[in-house]
Amino acid sequence: MKTIEIGRFSDLAQALSTAGYRVAAPVDDGGVVRFKEWTKGREIALGAVPVDSVKDFLFPRSEVVARFALEEAGAFTPVPVERFAPKTVALGVRPCDAAALAALDAVFNWDYRDGSYNARRAATTVVSLACAKADAHCFCISVGGAPDGTAGADAILRPADGGSKLVFEALSDKGRLLEAMVSDGQAVPDAPAALKKRFDPAAVGRWLAANFESPFWKEAALACLGCGACAYACPVCHCFDLQDESDRKECRRLRNWDSCGFGLFTLHASGHNPRPDQSARWRQRVMHKFSIYPQKFKTLACTGCGRCARLCQAGMAIAETCERIEALGR
Amino acid sequence: MMKALRQEAAKLLQEKRAALIIGFAEREGHPALFISKPEDCERLFYDVSCRQNLAAYLSKPEVSARRPVAIVASLAALRSLVVLTAESQAAPGQVLALAVDKDAFLGTFDVAGAAELLRSKYPDLGPEKALLERVGELSKKSVVERAAFWAEEFAKCTRCYACRAACPGCYCARCIVEKNAPQWVSTAALGHGNYSWNIMRAFHQSGRCTLCGACEAACPQGLPLMVLNAALDREALEEFGARPGYDPEGKPVIGSWSAEDDHSYMR
Ligand code: SF4
Ligand code: SF4
Ligand code: SF4
Numbered sequence: 191m192k193t194i195e196i197g198r199f200s201d202l203a204q205a206l207s208t209a210g211y212r213v214a215a216p217v218d219d220g221g222v223v224r225f226k227e228w229t230k231g232r233e234i235a236l237g238a239v240p241v242d243s244v245k246d247f248l249f250p251r252s253e254v255v256a257r258f259a260l261e262e263a264g265a266f267t268p269v270p271v272e273r274f275a276p277k278t279v280a281l282g283v284r285p286c287d288a289a290a291l292a293a294l295d296a297v298f299n300w301d302y303r304d305g306s307y308n309a310r311r312a313a314t315t316v317v318s319l320a321c322a323k324a325d326a327h328c329f330c331i332s333v334g335g336a337p338d339g340t341a342g343a344d345a346i347l348r349p350a351d352g353g354s355k356l357v358f359e360a361l362s363d364k365g366r367l368l369e370a371m372v373s374d375g376q377a378v379p380d381a382p383a384a385l386k387k388r389f390d391p392a393a394v395g396r397w398l399a400a401n402f403e404s405p406f407w408k409e410a411a412l413a414c415l416g417c418g419a420c421a422y423a424c425p426v427c428h429c430f431d432l433q434d435e436s437d438r439k440e441c442r443r444l445r446n447w448d449s450c451g452f453g454l455f456t457l458h459a460s461g462h463n464p465r466p467d468q469s470a471r472w473r474q475r476v477m478h479k480f481s482i483y484p485q486k487f488k489t490l491a492c493t494g495c496g497r498c499a500r501l502c503q504a505g506m507a508i509a510e511t512c513e514r515i516e517a518l519g520r
Numbered sequence: 521m522m523k524a525l526r527q528e529a530a531k532l533l534q535e536k537r538a539a540l541i542i543g544f545a546e547r548e549g550h551p552a553l554f555i556s557k558p559e560d561c562e563r564l565f566y567d568v569s570c571r572q573n574l575a576a577y578l579s580k581p582e583v584s585a586r587r588p589v590a591i592v593a594s595l596a597a598l599r600s601l602v603v604l605t606a607e608s609q610a611a612p613g614q615v616l617a618l619a620v621d622k623d624a625f626l627g628t629f630d631v632a633g634a635a636e637l638l639r640s641k642y643p644d645l646g647p648e649k650a651l652l653e654r655v656g657e658l659s660k661k662s663v664v665e666r667a668a669f670w671a672e673e674f675a676k677c678t679r680c681y682a683c684r685a686a687c688p689g690c691y692c693a694r695c696i697v698e699k700n701a702p703q704w705v706s707t708a709a710l711g712h713g714n715y716s717w718n719i720m721r722a723f724h725q726s727g728r729c730t731l732c733g734a735c736e737a738a739c740p741q742g743l744p745l746m747v748l749n750a751a752l753d754r755e756a757l758e759e760f761g762a763r764p765g766y767d768p769e770g771k772p773v774i775g776s777w778s779a780e781d782d783h784s785y786m787r
Contacts, residue, residue, distance in 0.1 A: 219676075222742040241740050242678075251678050252708040326548070412582060413552045417685035419740050422678045433700070433707045444708050447678070454698055467582055503572060503686055503738035505551020 192358040193350065193375030199236065203228050205371045206279050211315075214247050215281040216240040228281070236282050236319060239328075239495065243287040243425040244280045248294065248310045251422070255306070255432070256443035266441065275309035279368065282319040286330045286495035288342035290425035291316065296487040297428055315364045318343035322353060324383035327496030329509045331385040335493055338382035344368075350377035389512045391480055391490055397519035398481035402473070406518060410511060411472035413504040418449030420475070420498035420506065426491045429455075450474045476511055524625040525566060529590065529618055530558040532628065538590035538616055542577055544570040552577065556586075566592055566620050571737035573730075575600035575688035578610050590616040590628070595642055596732035598634045599765025600688040603728055605631045606770050609691055635768050643766075646757070647731055647750035654744070655751045670748075671711070674718050676741040679709040683735035683745060684721060689728045696720065722748040727756035727773030730765045 194202055203213045213228040218235040225240040225247075253274075258266040295311065298304040321328070321337035330336060340346055345365030347356040355377040360366040421427040431448040434441055448455060451472070456465045465471050483491035492508065499507035525543075532538040533556065545553040546565040552572055555561055574591040577583045578601075593601060598617055604610040610631065617634050619626035629637060638645070647655070658666060681697075684690040697705045697717055705720060706713030722745070729749045736745040756762040762773040 220742070222676075224676075224741075252710050252713075408582070409554075412554045415576060415580070415682075415685035417682040417738070418678075418680040419682040419738070422680045423740055431707070435703065435706055435708070446707050446709060449680070452681070454694070468580070469582065501682075501740045503551070503682060503734070505545065505547070505549055 191374065191376060192369060192372040193377045194347070194356045194358060194372055196236070196354055196356060199234055199356070200232070202371060203234060203281060204230065206281070206368070209371070210277060212276045212278040213281060214244065214278060225280075225283075234282060239284055239325075239497065239500075241423060241497070241501070243290070243423075243495070243497070244283045244314075244316065245287070245290065245294065245425045245428075247278060247280060247314060248291075249298075249307055249428060249430075251447045253306065253445045254442045255445045258441040260436065260438065260440055269440070273306055273309050275306070275313045278310070278314045279317060280314055281317050282347070283316050283343065284495060285318050285320060285337060285339040285341070285343070285346075286328075286335055286493040287425040288316050288318040289330070289335045289339055289493040290495075291342035293426045293483065293487065293489050293491050293493075294428055296489060300487075315344045315368065316342060317345045317347060317365070317368070319356075320346060320348045321383045322349040322380050324385050325496065325500075327499045327507070327509075328383070328385060328494065329388050329496060330494035332388045332509065332512075333391050333490050333492050333494040336382070337385060348379045348382075350379045353380060388509055389516045391484075391492075391512070393519055394512045394515050395481045395484055397515050398477050399485075401518075402477075404518075406515075407469040407473045410514070411467075411469035411506075414451065414468045414472050414506050415504050416451050416453055416468050416471065417503075418447070418451055419501045419503070420508075421449035421451060422447055423497040423501050425493060425495055425497070426479070450478070472506070476508065476515075479508070480512065521620075521623050521625045522564070522566065525592070525618060525620065526561045526564050528625070528628055529555070529564055529592075530561040532590050532616065532618075533558045533561070538588050540583070540586040540589045541592075541618070542574045542583070542589065543592040543618070544572070544574075564592065566625075568622055570594075571734060573597045573600055573686065573688050573732040573734040575604060575610075576686055576690075576734065578604060578615060578688065579691035584611075587611065587614040588616065589614065590618055593617040593619055593634075594732070595619075595621055595638070595645060596730045596765075597688075598629070598638060599645065599730035600732060601631055602635050602638070602765045602768050603730060603772070604688060604691075605768040607728075607772060607775075612768070631768050635766060638766055644763075645731070645765075647746075647753055651746055651750045652754070654747050655754065658747060659751070670718075671715065673743050674714040675711065677709060677714045677718060677743060678741060679707070679714070679717065680740060682738040682740060683743075686734040686738035687725070688732075688734075689725050689730075690721070696724075718743070718745075718748070722752055724774065725749060726752035727760060727762035728764050729753060 215228040223235045223238040223240040225242045257269040298307040344362040345360045358372045429448045479491040541555040543564040544550045550570040705716045760773045
């Protein structure tokens, strides 16, 4: 059995870093726990669900996808864009965030195989951390996950001996490559967090497919203020916008995160907006996650991490919406 | 206090002075609660941990379609209501405020009444002491140090625009950050684009911001946005005598011009 003392967890990060990996991990950044690049000497914060997820390392919030040099008025030449895909180990990924990778893999390899996503995905080893605790917003268990779920992970760390140790278990070839960096030991794994199933996603999907025009949406979306906090924090949300920006020397084509919550998301150049109000946008968010995605990709686009609800200033909670929908369908 | 607030809200609905009440819910985080039946007013809640500025909903089309509307309003939200009226964004006579201050219910006010209440009882609302101290500490630093401080903070911004959505003062149908012909602000959630975005937003609120704190509370990345807002608030006050939210007919300092302004910078 491979074990790590909690107090020595940064040693593993250091060993990985020495072995040439970029290490991503939850770190306390002035009171906010962020999933970001680990640097020597930083404490790794394993206790809290970070505000960002491993998604940011595979699909960054802004990325240059094409570049053109401007020579003289009107003349430009394409400049190859160097692909940024360093060998990375994502440490302490929540099981819900690792589970989200299946949904991301599906969309980034559907009608088009996305080069930069796939390059980073191939270069990344996901070491997840089973949850010994869950909060009121967690609902992985309702959407097919579990606090000790292994989907999407190359290795998993399980809290043991009352939280003082972690048991390392490799789950794939990539994960087995790291085994040598963890020492042998003995520990008794702790029980994973206990969660109650809150709703049945299949029942939610059935109601959604039949109730596009329901008056439910108008009332359910009144509080939504139309920001992108939920989509940006979501480990599955992957919509992006392409923008061209230039200065006198070059033009860059950027891929930026986008959100279906924004009014501009579907605004046509003609001025027509097929999703004219926030209820149409909130409906889209719920439909996409629980009806469209499962129909198209055979997987939900929500893994129950609870981030959207934890962060929403207006209290929009997707699990609660699903509970209400399930009740409507009864 | 809660009893008086609930009774008054129910009365407004019964007497048809309001068709919709926007208040705070009791559940975790105390998010906005929308009520149109008098009996539901029992669910209204208020204490200082209610962080949203409900005046932000007044520019939402789904809400204006249901006027007359009454919002539960802290002193800062009352000021926002006055600012919105001065900027022709709140239909007078169509919006009422159920005014609250910490643990007191102050009564129902229309915009003129709210302005009168603020002028007579709370004439010098401004940033809290702790916030001013942070501004003071930061202004002691050199320009280079300050720029570095903000660069580090702004680097965390994901451009989710939760701050903008939270703010009653951010009601533009198309924000300048989303204009692309020409493009004023880089859309990349990186270095200089983030710097421009955050400074631009704070600047557009200078002399209009009522220091409600909703933007900072909404920011998922924990940016200290109030430090910026408080610094600009003091500047607008000292340089232009601007105290937003007291005069429903007052022009916002950022949208007005006077021959007496200092023009010495123009050559
Ligand atoms: S929709 Fe919400 S709960 Fe579901 S995966 Fe996304 S952020 Fe997590
Ligand atoms: S800028 Fe922030 S503090 Fe000022 S009015 Fe807007 S939300 Fe409130
Ligand atoms: S809420 Fe925070 S992260 Fe989002 S755009 Fe505003 S400052 Fe940036």
